[in-house]
Amino acid sequence: xxxxxxxxxPTFLEQAVEDAAQLLLGCMLKCDIDTAxxxxxxxETEAYDQADEASHTFRGQTLRNATMFGPPGHLYVYFTYGxxxxxxxxxxxxGYGAGVLIRAVEPVDGADIxxxxxxxxxxxxxxxxxxxxxxxxxxxxMDGHDLRNQPLQLITSSLNPGESIATSPRIGIAKARTVxxxxxxxxxxxxSR
DNA sequence: GACAAGATTTGCT
DNA sequence: GCAAATCTTGTCG
Numbered sequence: 001x002x003x004x005x006x007x008x009x010p011t012f013l014e015q016a017v018e019d020a021a022q023l024l025l026g027c028m029l030k031c032d033i034d035t036a037x038x039x040x041x042x043x044e045t046e047a048y049d050q051a052d053e054a055s056h057t058f059r060g061q062t063l064r065n066a067t068m069f070g071p072p073g074h075l076y077v078y079f080t081y082g083x084x085x086x087x088x089x090x091x092x093x094x095g096y097g098a099g100v101l102i103r104a105v106e107p108v109d110g111a112d113i114x115x116x117x118x119x120x121x122x123x124x125x126x127x128x129x130x131x132x133x134x135x136x137x138x139x140x141x142m143d144g145h146d147l148r149n150q151p152l153q154l155i156t157s158s159l160n161p162g163e164s165i166a167t168s169p170r171i172g173i174a175k176a177r178t179v180x181x182x183x184x185x186x187x188x189x190x191x192s193r
Numbered sequence: 194g195a196c197a198a199g200a201t202t203t204g205c206t
Numbered sequence: 207g208c209a210a211a212t213c214t215t216g217t218c219g
Contacts, residue, residue, distance in 0.1 A: 046200075054200070056215095064215055082212025084201050101200060130201050170200080 049098035057097025
């Protein structure tokens, strides 16, 4: 197997990330940070990989995005705009920088704790990538965390009966806006605008 | 060593 | 609807 050149990756790797972004919809995150147990359901995701001009991994591995080049199923947390953290789930093989950004979640257990951490109630507590990260108590110390272990675990689950996946252009990013790699549960109240 | 831009959120006009 | 807040990372000289 020869080494692939940057920007010339097998299409099945790109497809795999998009599949992962859709499979993660409906999955649960169980969180035991700060002595409180909280469970949320993923309702909106977005796929990123090395083929994306907008991805942190587009220009290769750096100190910041090293987690995304590591084993899948780990958490990639990055800091941006001087005040916000965002959470990704690594979704590519080791050496291929790919992941799925969690854009919105729906509280299942402990909604009051989430709202307390955020200082706001209702859908505004978790309907955005930086919002849900703050609500779950995730910080940069969680970067590289294995989602099979405490205190933050990913629990596989499927969509509820009657629910369906919708797709749209990505949000909040200048580059590659025409690429449809944002997925969400149609009609869910917690999907970001 | 300096500079520009960023996978956002919030508040004010 | 628009601009500010705020600081880390990556790139360039």
